[in-house]
Structures are given as structure tokens and as C-alpha cells.
Amino acid sequence: MREIFYNQAIKEALQEEMKNDPSVVLWGIDIGPYGGANAATKGLYEEFGAERVIDMPVSELAYVGMGVGAAATGIRPVIELQFSDWITLASEMIINQAAKMRYMFGGVMEIPMVVRAPVGGYLSAGAQHSNSFESMFSFVPGIKVVMPSTPYDAKGLLKSAIRDNNVIVFFEHKKLYGVKGEVPDDDYTVPLGQAEVKREGKDVTIVTYAYMVSMCLSAAEKLAQEGVDVEVLDLRTIDPMDKEAILRSVEKTSRLVVVQETWGDCSVSSEVSAMVAEHGLYYLDAPIIRVTAEDVPIPFSPVLEEFVLPSEQKIVNAVHRVLEV
Amino acid sequence: GYNKGKGGSMHIAWPELGILGANGIVSCGIPIATGAALSAKLRKSDQVTACFFGDGASNEGAFHESLNAASAFDLPIVYVCENNLYAVGTRQSKVRKIEDIADRAPSYSMPGVVVDGNDVVAVYEVTKEAVERARAGEGPTLVECKTYRWRTHFEGEPDTYRPPEEVAAWRAREPIAPYRKMLIDQKIFKQQDMDLIDQAVIDELDQAVEFARNSPLPQPEDALQDLWV
Numbered sequence: 218m219r220e221i222f223y224n225q226a227i228k229e230a231l232q233e234e235m236k237n238d239p240s241v242v243l244w245g246i247d248i249g250p251y252g253g254a255n256a257a258t259k260g261l262y263e264e265f266g267a268e269r270v271i272d273m274p275v276s277e278l279a280y281v282g283m284g285v286g287a288a289a290t291g292i293r294p295v296i297e298l299q300f301s302d303w304i305t306l307a308s309e310m311i312i313n314q315a316a317k318m319r320y321m322f323g324g325v326m327e328i329p330m331v332v333r334a335p336v337g338g339y340l341s342a343g344a345q346h347s348n349s350f351e352s353m354f355s356f357v358p359g360i361k362v363v364m365p366s367t368p369y370d371a372k373g374l375l376k377s378a379i380r381d382n383n384v385i386v387f388f389e390h391k392k393l394y395g396v397k398g399e400v401p402d403d404d405y406t407v408p409l410g411q412a413e414v415k416r417e418g419k420d421v422t423i424v425t426y427a428y429m430v431s432m433c434l435s436a437a438e439k440l441a442q443e444g445v446d447v448e449v450l451d452l453r454t455i456d457p458m459d460k461e462a463i464l465r466s467v468e469k470t471s472r473l474v475v476v477q478e479t480w481g482d483c484s485v486s487s488e489v490s491a492m493v494a495e496h497g498l499y500y501l502d503a504p505i506i507r508v509t510a511e512d513v514p515i516p517f518s519p520v521l522e523e524f525v526l527p528s529e530q531k532i533v534n535a536v537h538r539v540l541e542v
Numbered sequence: 543g544y545n546k547g548k549g550g551s552m553h554i555a556w557p558e559l560g561i562l563g564a565n566g567i568v569s570c571g572i573p574i575a576t577g578a579a580l581s582a583k584l585r586k587s588d589q590v591t592a593c594f595f596g597d598g599a600s601n602e603g604a605f606h607e608s609l610n611a612a613s614a615f616d617l618p619i620v621y622v623c624e625n626n627l628y629a630v631g632t633r634q635s636k637v638r639k640i641e642d643i644a645d646r647a648p649s650y651s652m653p654g655v656v657v658d659g660n661d662v663v664a665v666y667e668v669t670k671e672a673v674e675r676a677r678a679g680e681g682p683t684l685v686e687c688k689t690y691r692w693r694t695h696f697e698g699e700p701d702t703y704r705p706p707e708e709v710a711a712w713r714a715r716e717p718i719a720p721y722r723k724m725l726i727d728q729k730i731f732k733q734q735d736m737d738l739i740d741q742a743v744i745d746e747l748d749q750a751v752e753f754a755r756n757s758p759l760p761q762p763e764d765a766l767q768d769l770w771v
């Protein structure tokens with residue numbers, strides 16, 4: 218099968234859905250002739266024109282809010298934020314407006330809007346360009362949160378997201394844009410809300426997502442050399458979370474490590490842990506262990522950043538600890 | 543209740559009539575309305591968006607960001623600012639140096655028009671021009687209607703922040719009586735036609751109240767409906 222980069226997979230999903238549906242319109246910063254800061258819209262302006270690929274002023278609150286109004290009136294906006302760090306500027310429009318409008322108006326409205334935003338650290342980009350805010354959005358009812366870990370999933374999940382009639386925040390990891398993977402030529406989708414077992418194992422379950430998936434897989438290979446058989450489950454969609462897949466895996470292995478790049482407090486890893494404690498406590502032979510970022514902003518210096526963020530070694534250590542009991 | 547009891551008095555919407563929803567967060571309807579105008583343009587519709595907000599909202603970033611974008615793209619929208627001098631209890635002259643909010647329009651290269659918000663015909667004329675401009679592809683207009691709030695910001699709020707003589711002066715300038723007089727003076731309507739309209743409106747309101755009183759309460763578990771499509 219052919220291999221393409223993650224950002225090409227994103228571009229193909231946009232391109233195909235724009236061809237399929239004339240109401241799909243893109244807007245964001247530098248997404249036109251510039252091609253997007255991560256080249257995820259490269260060539261689309263030339264192919265679809267300035268009315269389908271719109272360069273916006275640097276006004277996150279306004280152009281995400283305009284997505285809400287356009288989505289309510291027959292357009293399917295797919296909005297790119299150049300970095301997810303400044304989704305905070307637009308979060309009023311996502312959290313208080315888009316996510317609530319259908320509900321508070323009694324179901325008379327649909328807001329088929331996708332907000333795409335690059336997340337993540339490991340790039341020495343400093344505290345305001347290294348965030349992963351998925352936990353904030355999965356906290357709020359009415360928003361689906363998607364975080365693909367491979368080019369295949371990026372394309373398939375984005376196509377599903379664009380076809381979905383709900384509000385979707387789609388986080389793409391910056392470290393993944395340059396990763397290649399197998400992506401078929403045909404028109405496929407990956408359904409939202411389904412986790413995937415990336416590696417089968419019987420001793421320990423690691424639940425993770427996004428960039429951490431590849432780190433967990435390489436940790437699992439190291440552990441395999443010691444005879445520890447790790448199962449790696451990629452959530453793919455953070456909200457709605459595939460609880461059955463998590464419980465199924467934990468029932469099999471009886472040990473759970475949750476790995477997430479960002480801060481642990483009140484986060485996706487807290488949710489996974491609470492869910493397993495509520496519904497799968499008796500499957501467990503050991504306390505749940507979480508590997509998360511330290512509870513500080515992501516520092517610039519590679520030495521400091523490496524200390525703060527999860528690493529392969531930290532994941533290996535966590536698996537050792539969960540096996541000690 | 544409104545919208546199946548999920549909205550309350552603050553969140554009323556009816557898209558079939560083009561009503562995209564009253565907003566509970568000051569200024570946040572402005573980007574949404576601007577998006578509806580962008581949508582109309584993309585769909586090659588001749589729709590024009592009317593976006594209503596108060597004087598307080600014009601100090602929010604959402605106002606400035608939206609006006610800039612609407613101007614840049616020549617969007618078919620009329621921004622209607624109802625300036626009633628107070629944002630809840632704060633007199634606007636204490637927190638805004640300029641007198642006329644319409645003065646903010648030229649910095650976004652759009653017309654800013656001040657109109658007596660209590661003069662029905664004047665508001666009509668200004669709005670008509672703005673809508674025609676929008677429909678002709680010439681872009682947005684900011685219309686500032688100078689007006690006043692007869693009652694407090696919410697029912698039951700003590701009116702401690704407005705001089706009684708100011709309230710009385712504005713009440714004396716109420717918009718409907720002079721309009722009615724003009725229609726009769728110009729022989730557009732007779733007094734008895736006016737009375738019939740009055741009665742019809744009162745009847746309709748009575749029926750609406752009756753309908754609301756006789757409507758069943760929602761089932762508690764209905765709280766879990768209408769989130770997802």
C-alpha cells in the first residue's frame with residue numbers, strides 16, 4: 218500500500234470532502250496560497266478557489282464564531298487554528314456557543330463545524346506553543362474530541378468528522394505531521410468513538426492516544442524483550458470515549474497504565490482511571506498508574522521539557538511498577 | 543417553555559424564521575451573526591443579517607474582530623447597536639471615552655450612522671439604506687440607535703443608578719405614540735384601525751399566555767434529549 222505523510226492525509230480528507238460536498242468550506246490563518254503552517258491545506262486554494270479556502274484575519278474569537286453562524290445556516294465549516302494553544306481565544310465560541318446551541322434551543326439547530334488544531338510538545342516551542350487542551354473540551358457536553366495517531370486514522374477520522382452534524386474539535390499532533398504511514402487510495406472512513414488495539418498483549422494494558430501511541434509501542438517492544446507482554450489501546454476519539462474497549466482490555470490484562478502527554482489533573486487520564494474504577498475495579502490486580510506531564514507549563518529548554526513530558530523510559534518504569542504488585 | 547424548556551427567556555431561537563438565537567453572553571452573538579452573513583454570501587443568497595447588541599457589547603473584542611472581518615469580506619450584515627446609555631448599572635460614559643459608538647465604524651472602513659432610536663421612521667430609513675447597501679455587495683453598516691431602557695436590567699432590580707429625571711425625560715419620548723399620531727395625521731390609518739390593531743395584538747398576547755399556561759411541563763428525563771444530532 219502507498220505511504221503518505223500525516224499532513225498529506227489531512228489534506229486528502231479535506232480535498233475529498235470538499236469534492237463530495239460543496240457546502241464544505243475551509244477557513245483559518247495562512248491556509249490559502251501559503252498552504253497552512255503545517256502544509257495541511259497545500260494546493261487546496263488553487264484547486265477550490267478563494268471562496269472555499271478563506272484566509273481570515275488573526276481573530277480567533279471571530280472566525281471560530283463565524284463558523285458557528287455559518288454552520289447554523291447551511292455551510293459545513295472546517296476551521297484551522299494555526300496552533301491549538303490559542304484555542305483559548307476561541308473557546309467561548311466552542312464551549313458556550315457551539316456546544317450548547319442545539320441543546321438550549323430544543324434541538325431546532327445543527328452546528329456541523331469542525332475545528333482543527335495542532336497540539337503538543339517535544340519541539341522546544343515554549344509554554345505557549347506546546348499545549349494539549351483536549352481534556353478541557355472533553356469536559357464539556359456537546360463536543361466530540363478526536364486525536365488521531367496515524368496518517369490512516371487522521372484521514373479516516375477527519376472525513377467522519379466533516380460528515381458528522383455535531384461540533385467537533387480535531388487535534389493533530391505537530392510531531393506527527395511528518396510521520397509516514399499506509400493510507401489506501403479508496404474512499405474509507407474511520408468511525409468516531411472507536412478505540413483501536415495497536416498491539417495485543419496479556420500482561421498490562423496501556424491506554425493512550427495521539428503522539429503517545431508510538432512512544433508506548435516502542436516502550437512495549439522494549440518490555441517484550443524482558444518478557445512483558447503489553448497491550449496498547451489507542452483511544453483515537455477522546456469523547457465519546459470507547460469505554461467498552463478499555464474495559465475489555467483491562468479485563469484481559471488486569472493491569473492498567475494510562476499514558477497522556479499533557480497534565481494529569483482533571484484530565485483524560487483521570488477520566489479513564491475513574492471509569493475503570495467505577496466499572497472495572499474487580500478486574501484489577503494492581504492500582505492504576507498514570508504517566509502524564511509534570512504539573513508545570515511546558516518549558517523551552519530541551520533538558521527541562523524532557524523532564525516534564527512523558528518519555529519511553531517513564532512508560533517502561535510505569536509498567537514495571539504496575540507489575541510489582 | 544421556549545425551545546422545549548431548555549432555553550428560558552434568554553435563549554430563544556427559531557431558525558425557520560431566520561432567528562439564530564438570543565445570546566446570554568454579551569457580544570457573542572456578533573461573530574455568529576457575522577458567520578451567518580458569510581454563509582449567505584457563500585450560498586449566493588440575497589439574505590442580509592441583522593445583528594442586535596447593546597452599548598456594552600461594543601467594548602468586547604468580539605465586536606471589533608467581527609466588524610473587521612465583515613468589512614474585509616464585504617459581508618451582507620447590518621450591525622444594530624441599541625445604545626441605552628447603561629450596561630447593567632454602569633453608565634457608559636464612565637467606561638468609554640467616545641460619545642458615539644458609530645465613531646468606531648470608520649476604523650473598519652464602514653459607514654457608522656447615528657439615529658434617534660425612538661423615531662420609528664428614522665430607524666426604518668437608516669435600516670433600509672443599510673440593507674440595500676448590504677444586498678448590493680457593498681458590505682456592512684453600523685447603525686447606532688440612541689435609546690433608553692424603560693425598566694431595569696432585570697425584573698426586580700432596584701433602579702439606584704439612573705437619575706429619576708433622566709428616566710422620566712426618556713419615558714416622555716416614547717416612540718410609539720408619536721408614530722401613531724403621524725400615521726393618523728397623514729391619513730395613512732384611521733383611529734379605529736389603530737384600535738383594531740391594538741386589540742388584535744392584545745388578543746394574540748392573551749392567547750400566547752393562555753397557551754403557555756396550558757402547555758404541559760417537560761418530562762424530567764427530557765433533560766437528556768437534544769444534545770447530539
